[in-house]
Amino acid sequence: MAEDRRARINRLKWHCRRALLELDLVFDRFWERYEDTLDAQGEKVLESLLELEDHDLWALVSGRDATDDPQLAAMIERLREVSPMANFE
Amino acid sequence: MQYSVRKFDAVIVGAGGAGLRAAIQLSEAGFKTAVLTKVFPTRSHTVAAQGGVAASLGNSEEDHWHWHMYDTVKGSDWLGDQDAIEFMCRKANEVVVELEHYGMPFDRLDNGKIYQRPFGGHMSNFGEKPVRRSCAAADRTGHAMLHAMYQRNIKVNTQFFVEWQALDLVRDAEGDVMGVTAMDMETGEIVVFHAKATIFATGGAGRIYYSSTNAFINTGDGVGMAARAGIPLEDMEFWQFHPTGVAGAGVLITEGVRGEGGILRNSDGERFMERYAPNAKDLASRDVVSRAMTTEINEGRGCGPNKDFVLLDITHLPPETIMKRLPGIHEIGIQFAGVDCLKEPLPVVPTCHYQMGGIPTNYLGQVVVPKGGNQSEPVHGFYAAGECACASVHGANRLGTNSLLDLLVFGKSAGETAVNDLRANVKSHKPLAQEAIDRTLARVVRLNNQKDGADVHETRLAMQRTMQKHAGVFRFKDMLAEGVARIDEIAGQVAQTQIKDKSMVFNTARIEALELDNLIEVAKATIVSANARTESRGAHVRDDAVDCPETPDGRDDKNWLKHTLWYREGNRLDYKPVQMKPMSVDTIELKKRAY
């Protein structure tokens, strides 16, 4: 079971490698904070978010665009909430 | 360790602009073609390109490929090969129109022709005045380009291997290439892709620097693989820095911000560009601004607790202007600097943006190496295009919008040359070189079994900080020499990286460790080449290069008008002449590069 989760998280993590640096940085912080606690529902929502094209995803994360889907919106909020820190190492 | 073998006519590593363009050529010709990519094709870094692609279509005003060629040679500070540059500029219209036929949604004029806009360094009539040469699709040029070409590839049956990481080139004792070894990220399985033609289109290695505009995926894998297989790397000391990356994050802040009136300030609040470029001030060319910023920081007038950035101030602009004309900047400030740019200035530093050097190729896309008296002998079965390759059209400095052009022209060229070779010369697969395969296996086994080794993240960070400090935008003799030693030390640690996670499925720790093996080769090549080149040229600027009539701005044509070749074995350098003779027109003669 733990093995399964690790595989799923690893897969998601790789899918967070994007074409835009902006998104790489946002996801980096996200995993630092949520890697241990992301639940199955969260995994599912994140997965569908990761299906989006990079520019569309960044438009959502940067607040230039919005989604009607409450679950996606909640995940976007989590992504936004972890980002405003200058110290990206 | 086990592995299996799969056979193709051609294997292409990379599904960004260059790889997709090459693949179209091969699949259309009916060859069985595999494209390997670490991420889904339309998530390749080409997606980030917004500015556009250069072509002298002349849709809005008179333009000519010869003018474009002149600008590119001058932009390259005369280090570009003039045959390749003529080839690229002449082919530009053809490849852009082809792209249009693949369905690329270019912005259009009322008369239906492709809309073109001006871009830095692109001029009419041999440097007279700016010309509209850039073709774009809103602010999603790279993205639209990849989509159009991906669809085309699906139509012509290119076989994609998505989320596969190529590990090493398979090259035999005679120097011929017969494919690559690769890992399926999903299973961790290792497969040899046995091919008659191998094309590298793996993009740049901007992540060797601490501050980089490049996405994490740009780890120079193709360049590292080539170096390990004994191919020299060309002109790796030349990296373009963008003046305004967000400090600590790297995210690019477009030139448009200074265009709209943004001002750079030091810790005294001084508008320091007035001292360095009294006329153009904050709008001086990228290299001038980057150097001025570095000088301010080096002389102690940087900002922040470590005095290591300067400020980009737009607080004097009306908020409406910022929100309307510079969309996204406000959000970037908040997300990556924790700064509301309407109220506070943004922390910025010169940031690594583009790799001019790479795997040496000619204009046909063939990888070329010195051999038996010939400076540029093609390596059988091996081709490269895009940012990982050095054709060399960008020389010491690239013009904006010329790299999307580079990947279209040379992606196509590499594909076309491979098609010709497959038809005329290469009828069968050359037997695989077992030794080369064993080397990959040994590398993976070493990583899996390493104990008491170095941490991947820490080691990468040490490399990035060293490169930033010792081989950044402005270079100093002693710092470079120290940097060479330090990078050498870090390379020792890279050879002993350790991973805790040994799982097979999408093991990102393993993937990143293998990427670091490539980054370090690029870092070594860069710093060793930069240390040796004692002049200033284009993006390579040394404090100790003297500005005098014989060497204006420190450029020393008598001794340094030549390409660097770095060999991994022995960390050795060699040089080869710049091709000054174009294909059909007269040589564009050496001049001081001034705008």
Ligand SMILES: Cc1cc2nc3c(=O)[nH]c(=O)nc-3n(C[C@H](O)[C@H](O)[C@H](O)COP(=O)(O)OP(=O)(O)OC[C@H]3O[C@@H](n4cnc5c(N)ncnc54)[C@H](O)[C@@H]3O)c2cc1C
């Ligand atoms: C922010 C930004 C804006 C830019 N804007 C412009 C612009 O407006 N105009 C312009 O001309 N240029 C621009 N550039 C530069 C230009 O985008 C790049 O030089 C160009 O897109 C590189 O294309 P490529 O095909 O060579 O590589 P990439 O698009 O980087 O593709 C590399 C491919 O190789 C694959 N790959 C890499 N390693 C491996 C491996 N080991 N195994 C399998 N696959 C692998 C990747 O998955 C990817 O598919 C910009 C660059 C940046 C950073």
